[in-house]
Amino acid sequence: MDSAILSKHPSVAWVSSKELSDRVDSFVYKWDILENDKLFSNNKEFFELEELLLENHRGKGIAFNGSNIEGVPILKVRNLSNYGIQFEGVDLIAKEEAKKNEKFQALKGDVLLAVTGEGSLGKVDLYLEDFPTNVDGHVCILRPKKDRLDSGYLKAFIQSYYGQVFIRKYTIGSTGQTELYSKDINKIRIFIPSSFEIQEYIGDKVRKANTLRNEAKNLREAAYKLFNKHINLEYQSSSHNGFNVRRKKPLVIKVSPDNLGDRLTANSYNLKYLAMTD
Structure with missing residues (x-):
């Protein structure tokens, strides 16, 4: 039966x-x-990912070296969003460490999948940058065979309802300790259209969306700078080596009693708000 x-x-x-x-x-x-x-069974157009991937392995955790170095970004689960990789708050590692761990570097066209953590596991993004980037041990690098599987198409499938059902099926562990292993990712079945052009058409839509999101971020950044310039505020950037880096030390501000209001919360006295009221 x-x-x-x-x-x-x-x-x-x-x-x-x-x-x-x-x-x-x-x-x-x-x-x-x-x-x-x-x-996804009993159909010649469905394939297991094991047949279609060149690489399927996790990254490696490498110690965060700080923000004041000539470093290479290392992507973590928090840098994946499903809608483009977030380099804001990225950690940097020394170039020497990155070079020793080239196996764990993402290449342009790789699909990066979060494979640990409840609420984060299953997030997936397409890596489209030209600069080297390492990934840590909670992110899996999926590198398709270019003649078999379009990476944009793979990203779209994993993010789809059907892909996420497979993710849930193969996730193991209890609350807060969930894991998805490469051997199980290999078992995920994906629909492959008879024409590779169909894959590319869908993949191109994913890549275009990523480009447009980046353009929107750049326009927003330019708008902030222009706004700050016209109201005579100094624009403060936390970037280093072209990346926005995470500050490890908390921002501490001494506030005059004259500036205290009826809201005694630290966020109300952020430097950017005080500057606008001077």
Whole structure:
């Protein structure tokens, strides 16, 4: 007898013994996961990622060297957003350390997937920069075979409903300690259109969206600078080597009693707000 979904809410299913795997827990057999598995089986246009990837491995945690160095960014889960990699607040590592760990560097066209942490696991972004960037051990580098799988298409699929169901299926661990391993990422099945041009068409949309988001960020930055210039405020940038770096020391400001208002919260007395009221 084949597996059958008896109820969706609550999720109750009759699971055929032939579909049982080495992971026998009820979560793997929830109704939406079973439906997804059925949809992506028995079709010659569906492939496991193992067949389509050149690289599938995690990065490596390397000690943060600070912001005042000639360094290389190292991307962490917090730098992934699903809508473009966030270099604001990026950590930097020494160039010598980055060179010793070239295996853990993202190349242009790689897909970066967050593989640890509840609420963050499953975030995915496309790396489209020309400069070297390392990734830490909580981010997985997926590098497609260029003649088989378009990286923009892969990013779109993983971010889709179907891709995220696979992510949930293969995630293991308890609350706050969730993990997704490369061996299980390899099992994810993806629909491959008969024409590679269809993949490229979708992938180009993803790349274009990424470009437009970056342009929007640059325009916003230019608008801030222009606004500050016209109201005679000094524009303060926290960038170093072209990247916005995370400040490890807290900003402490001595506030005159004359500037105290009815809101006694630290954020109300941020330097940028005080400058605008002078």
